[in-house]
Amino acid sequence: MTAIHCNHDGLYNVEDSHDNDFFHFLVQLTDAVIAAGNIPYLAEETANRLHAFFGLDYISLEIVDQASFSLDAHSFTFDANNRPSYDTMSKSLHATLLGSALRKHEKILFNRDAIVSNAEKYPFIATLARQGLQVMLYLPLISAGKLMGTLAIGTFKPCHFTPEIMGLLNRVSARLALGLDVLITHEKSAEEIPVSPNESLISGQDNNHPHSVIGHSVAIQSILQQIDIVASSNATILLQGETGTGKGLIAQTIHNLSNRKNRDMVKMNCTAIPSELMESELFGHEKGAFTGALNRRIGHFEQADKSTLFMDEIGDMPLDLQPKLLSVLQEHQIRRLGGSVSIPIDVRYIAATNCDLVGKIEDKTFRSDLFYRLNVFPITVPPLRERPEDIPLLSRFFIRKFAKEMNRHITGIPSDTLALMTRLPWPGNIRELENVMERAVILTSGKTLNLTPESLLNYTSQNSPLSVQSPGRLDIPVSPIPQTDKDTIIRALEETEGKIGGKTGASARLGLKRTTLLARIKRLGINVDDFRKKQD
The missing domain is CATH 1.10.8.60 (Helicase, Ruva Protein; domain 3)
Incomplete structure (x- = not known):
């Protein structure tokens, strides 16, 4: 039934499960958090999912009231037949061990002895003690540095929580903290700010939670699921999408959720660095390696050791440097310019591009073997219009x-x-x-x-013409699509010797997108290879 059990040593362990099991659970919990319209619903969804996945017997979502320094608890206790009972109560935190821990944003664990000894002081603990609760863990719910409440969980079995399970529970508490923050902020905004019928309310707080990607669309939720799956691994990631879609933010989010988050992610833009300097920027150089190399310099590869290297606009990397990058990806070691010693490195790579790498491979401006090495885990970032x-x-x-x-x-x-x-x-x-x-x-x-x-x-409309999808009529100029007949396409292919993409290709000559031209070539029955053979 559950992915976790209590073994004979009294430890919660993962049983017959894979990381994906937890990721699927986390995605479902995240969906529930997003869909929650009020705190009781969020508490019920949380309790049902935690009980089903972890086999916990007691789950309580508790919201802090800073003015009175108390907790408003929504508690669920599951019996032997998995039937829940629901209770609400208010808990004062003044002069309590729990209150002291929560002020410091710390977890606190009560074993059976602590539960029994505190039963006389606190009625809610007395009830749980009589029911046989063996252990209770309080996880603080922190959003943007602010205490939102706590998640209390417990079991009627004498168990301990392993570091592995604590890591999973930390990720659960992070999602719940965000959900509480959004719900509480929305409730306060609705009470405090009158809204005109002609206005849309602006409420909420800055998006400072680990998932800094903003959006509730299906496309973005799919990306968040992919991030959750891949973040904790060392797999190389290729982010593809148009300019301005947030590829850099997604790369930073992946790094922040990875085991390398304690070291800064190293960023480089392949377009911004002159091609003659890029090798030195990546590999570094020894003193005297070339004219002007007055001192040893550490390159981006070494800077990113034990961290993440984000290579933006990877499609613009010079062709002569691509095999050297491929070698580093395969061998996990580099040699500085002018150096004779190979230096091992431990780097996680994230690359991004807004261009068609497959087209660049066809045009022989990007190596296919490098593409396959980078394309281990591709993520396509949708444009805003989608x-x-x-x-x-x-x-x-x-x-x-x-x-x-x-x-x-x-x-x-x-x-x-x-x-x-x-x-x-x-x-x-x-x-x-x-x-x-x-x-x-x-x-x-x-x-x-x-x-x-x-x-x-x-x-x-200052930068480009607009096309608007609207129920009403809006007279906005739209860029015309060039019309081309078969003879015009053939002439362009002859002039470019069968080259389709790129600045000197047939698509550029005709003013068409590469994919549009390919579709027309296929429809007209033109064989591009015929023009390429004319080069021989």
């Missing part, structure tokens, strides 16, 4: 962020503006949305964001 339901959440996050920086008090955003935002294509993705929100906050002096639908269209 997750419109996340736009209100992202917008509110950016408004809170910039309002705090500029000392503004903004509580609402015009509803018609927000509705239009969800229909715009956002070619610059999240980065473009962030820039629009920053500009709007600068221009806002009152409590409602100074951003009308007309000004929104002006902001977003």
Whole structure:
């Protein structure tokens, strides 16, 4: 029934399960946290899932009231037939061992002796002691450095929690803390801020929890599931997606959830570094290795030892350097420029690109063996236009962020503006949305964001034409798609000797996307190899 049992030594251990079992459980718990509309529902869902997975007999979700320094508990006790009984109570934390531990954001464990000795002081413990509770663990629920409450769990079996299980429970408590934070903040905002029928409420706090990726869409939840699965491993990850979709943030999130999180992630942008300097940047160099090498320099590979190296825009890495990167990925050792000693390194690699690497392989500007070495665990980050339901959440996050920086008090955003935002294509993705929100906050002096639908269209259409999906008619220019006949395509293929992609390829000459041109070539029955053979 459960993935965890109590063995004859009194230790909770994982039994006949894989990491994926827990990840699936964690994903389901996360979904329940997101769907929870109130605290009693969240407590019930938490209790049922923890009982089913861990086999716990007592689960209590307890919310702290800082004003009275007490806990409002929602407790569930499961009998031998797995039937739950529900109880609510208030627990004062003044002058208690539990209160002292929670003030310091520390866990506290009560064994059977401690439960019995405290039974006379606290009625709720007396009840549990009579029922035969053997051990009770309190896990503080911390969100953005603030105590939200505690998760109390216990069992009627004389067991101890192993470090492995404590690690799993820590991840559970992190999700619950976030869920409580969102629920409590929403309840306070709903009580304190009146909302005009023409405004959408801005509430909540900055997204400082371990999963800093914002969004409730199916696409983002799928990415979060993939992050949970791969973060604790050492697998190389390839992030693919358009510019501005948040690939760097996802890389940082993976690092923050990994076993390497205690060391800073090392970042490099392959486009920003001149090609003649990139080898030195990656491998480092010895003193005197080349003209101007006055001192020894440690490269990014060594800097990332026992940590993570994030290589952004990997598709722009010079072709002559790619086999050297491949060698490091395979051999796990490097040699500085001008050096003679091989240096072992322990690095986790995350690469990102906004280009079509398969197309670059076809154009012979990217090595296929390097691609396969990087593509161990691919994650595709969707563009903002494919997750419109996340736009209100992202917008509110950016408004809170910039309002705090500029000392503004903004509580609402015009509803018609927000509705239009969800229909715009956002070619610059999240980065473009962030820039629009920053500009709007600068221009806002009152409590409602100074951003009308007309000004929104002006902001977003300055850089590129827009196509809007709208029930009504909006006259917005749309870029024409070039029309090409078979003779024109054949002429372009002859001129480029069968090269499709790249700046000098047929697609660029015709003003078409590479994938669009390939589709037309297939439809017209053109054999690209015929033009490539003409090179021989």
